[in-house]
Amino acid sequence: MSTTLARRTASAALSLASALLLAACANPSDGGTTEVADAKGGTTKINLGPDQNRVTTDKVGSIAAEVPETIRRRGTLEIVDSSGSAAPLTFHATDNKTVIGVEPDIASLVADVLGLKPHFNTVSWENILVGLDSGKYDVGFSNITVTEERKEKYDFAPYREDNLGFEAKKGSGLTVTGPEDVAGKSVAVGSGTNQEKLLIEWSKENETAGREPVDIKYYQNDSDTYLALQSGRIDLYLGPNPTAAYHAATTGKTEVVGTYSGAGATLQGLIAATTKKDSGLVKPLADALNHVIRNGTYAKVLERWGLSDEAVAKSEINPPGLPKTNK
Template sequence: MPATLARRRVTAALLGLASALVLASCADPADGGTTEVADASGRTTKINTSPDQHRVTTAKVDSIAAEVPEEIRRRGTLEIVDSSGSAAPLTFHATDNKTVIGVEPDIASLVADVLGLEPHFHTVSWENIFVGLDSAKYDVGFSNITVTEERKEKYDFAPYREDNLGFEAKKGSGLKVTGPQDVAGRTVAVGSGTNQEKLLIEWSRENEKAGRKPVDIKYYQNDSDTYLALQSGRIDLYLGPNPTAAHHAATSGKTEVVGTYSGAGATLQGLIAATTKKDNGLVEPLADAIDHIIRDGTYAKVLRRWGLSDEAVTESRINPPGLPRSGT
């Protein structure tokens, strides 16, 4: 696909996503734990944040379940790993502060249903997701993991959502981010080891090559520290997953999304994928299960209940093109 056409498509998708996710919200503690987020058109999504999730379910599909490696079938469980960072609406804790909820565990549970396996969730730090996959301690990661060319050397990917990043600023900052030049000399927080960090480092290098100031990149232990730094003015921007940025901006009323970008760069739509150790035999049934829930409509229900319908994919292509390597 020509770069200009791809860029147009990516830009259009991101503008649609930004307008669909951000603008107003309200929460009522008396309603059992829900947060209502409204977009600019007035369309609202009431998000259930209580531990009683009433998750969307679907039936086992014998033909797909038969594709699962025998060792996992005998065990009867799907060992799922996700990140311990609280990041609504992706993966976060319910109002009881212990039950893990969000779009990621919901989709993972649906996939386990199709495979006829009991989902077992393991919540760990970001880097330990990959340590656990490498050692086969866990079968699959559902944790907003972006497909990248570098990761494809060690892992197989079955995509299930689009990957879009969001630049979040203090409300009323007047900032606007459309490309590297807009973050030159700015102090920007980002998660270590993430694809957004890789993108930000690339942008900083581009700025230096163009004679502009580099990005002053900052790292914090958790989102709470990051948002405190944003409110106090110690940082100008926070680059993270756009669903998280949009949700926080809508529910806090203190920040705003001032720019969105594809997680795979200007000319390629980034993708979030179920991630497994390379050649362990699980990626095919995972992709087939995702295709099945797309067809049976349960996938759309899950995205809709978390306000993420605009991130839907139409199929799960195994190991699609991902974020390019640095310098390529």
């Protein structure tokens, strides 16, 4: 990793972990909240209830006019997200049915600008891209990393930095800064994810260097993964850093022992609104994101979920992504 990127990623991860230090547990008396320490030494109350009072913004006619006519006539923005995501990205409120988190909040802001009603479709991870391919869904807001391979089939409008986190059982004594630190270790990862691609490449790099490969493990859901982590059946779990930091802060049973850019050693990874290539939707998506970045509502959304350190200054259509072969 380059010195600049390493410092930037480490700084962002440290700030994020600090922002998610647990101050109080869920409070059923006020609909369910969690308080986390903020960067200024105070606390930020995260609403876990179904009544989110989301940050909103006004429609912008000139941007709304860019939306393909079929979508404008329908009046809804069909948004797809993953049932495998976790707090604070996408998860269920205390009623166990309302989808909440930073991803639906940003998607809702974009829909506001486009003058469309957001309609959320929660599916398994592998069905996100399948649904975009078939035209069943308009756009994915589900912690989707920009990669060069995906750019062959999809268009991207970024809205967050992508940092990955290695989570271990608290007190493990482990530290992960590079491939050699996971040689011979058992590491859980989600199938078909950007994290899996990076871990497989690290394992190959270890073998080339004469070290042990990574023992990569797969589980059906987060509960099974964390049970394996607590019981010692796996050493580490590699996932999105926001979920790792949030889980560590709110349970006190795990800790983030290393972070890495989702685009590899020399490029800052980016999370993006994802739409079928040449669907005509990526420009209005990027324009809507840039509008909410400028008017401050985007910053308010990130702040309410403790993710201000993952902000992007601009949504650039189809920026450089994780290389097909990451070196």
